[in-house]
Amino acid sequence: MLAPFGLPLGTTRAARLCHIDCPRMTPSPLSQRIASLPQAELHLHLEGSIEPATLCALTMRHGLARTEEEVRRRYAYRDFAEFIEVFKWVTSFLREPQDYACVVRDLAEHLLAQNVVYAEVTLSVGVMLLRNQRPEANFEALLRAAEPFERRGLRLQWVFDAVRQFGAQAAMAVVEAAGRCHSKAIVAFGIGGDELSVPTAEFRAVYDRAGEIGLHRLIHAGEMGIARRGAHRPWHRSHQRSFIDGPACGTKNPARDLPRKQPQDGRPRPATRS
Numbered sequence: 450m451l452a453p454f455g456l457p458l459g460t461t462r463a464a465r466l467c468h469i470d471c472p473r474m475t476p477s478p479l480s481q482r483i484a485s486l487p488q489a490e491l492h493l494h495l496e497g498s499i500e501p502a503t504l505c506a507l508t509m510r511h512g513l514a515r516t517e518e519e520v521r522r523r524y525a526y527r528d529f530a531e532f533i534e535v536f537k538w539v540t541s542f543l544r545e546p547q548d549y550a551c552v553v554r555d556l557a558e559h560l561l562a563q564n565v566v567y568a569e570v571t572l573s574v575g576v577m578l579l580r581n582q583r584p585e586a587n588f589e590a591l592l593r594a595a596e597p598f599e600r601r602g603l604r605l606q607w608v609f610d611a612v613r614q615f616g617a618q619a620a621m622a623v624v625e626a627a628g629r630c631h632s633k634a635i636v637a638f639g640i641g642g643d644e645l646s647v648p649t650a651e652f653r654a655v656y657d658r659a660g661e662i663g664l665h666r667l668i669h670a671g672e673m674g675i676a677r678r679g680a681h682r683p684w685h686r687s688h689q690r691s692f693i694d695g696p697a698c699g700t701k702n703p704a705r706d707l708p709r710k711q712p713q714d715g716r717p718r719p720a721t722r723s
């Protein structure tokens with residue numbers, strides 16, 4: 450699928466592990482056949498999808514113009530700590546609803562180019578709130594930006610994501626923002642970030658509330674601690690869903706441990722959640 454921060458396709462760790470053809474190599478007939486099929490992108494982050502050229506446009510819009518070469522150098526992170534610094538830098542240029550609309554259009558074009566017909570996109574609402582933005586305004590702008598692409602065959606749905614190290618109160622604010630948006634396109638609530646910073650149990654009320662408003666419940670693992678089974682390094686753009694299974698967290702997947710409640714508004718349950 451898409452490469453993290455504009456790296457060439459086929460150079461990502463996931464691509465190597467999955468033996469995806471390098472663009473410099475001749476694709477096999479099988480991989481060509483697979484690539485031609487309709488695709489579903491089950492886990493990607495809007496902020497992590499921003500291509501260098503798009504970020505250049507954002508920096509220019511905000512009067513802090515950077516060259517694409519400068520951006521690519523900043524994107525060359527080596528570990529999670531460096532990734533976080535890049536993430537903070539990139540998101541510092543997402544200041545207005547039109548910025549979000551811009552990156553959604555860019556992402557949607559890339560997804561369509563890869564035959565993606567369905568994607569669940571994680572949105573860092575916790576960062577929006579930290580920057581004193583209105584998530585409802587940003588979300589409305591990105592929904593409008595996505596509409597033309599739905600007519601072209603791409604369905605985007607959204608995961609409102611909180612930042613774990615910001616704590617339970619901030620995470621609850623993300624859930625409440627999802628509720629205020631009143632959109633069936635929001636399919637889940639999740640938490641990412643440093644899982645060693647705050648015990649999972651402190652988020653029980655947050656996940657309960659997410660369930661009450663009909664959201665699926667997700668959590669990242671393996672970013673700073675141990676995620677041994679079914680998990681991965683979520684800072685990698687092309688990662689799949691993960692769950693906590695490490696002793697540092699003291700619990701298993703909270704979305705699995707918490708009581709399940711049916712959505713109250715008929716929101717469809719994606720097949721990706723179990």
Ligand SMILES: [Zn+2]
Pocket residue numbers: 492493494571641669683688
């Ligand atoms: Zn993720």
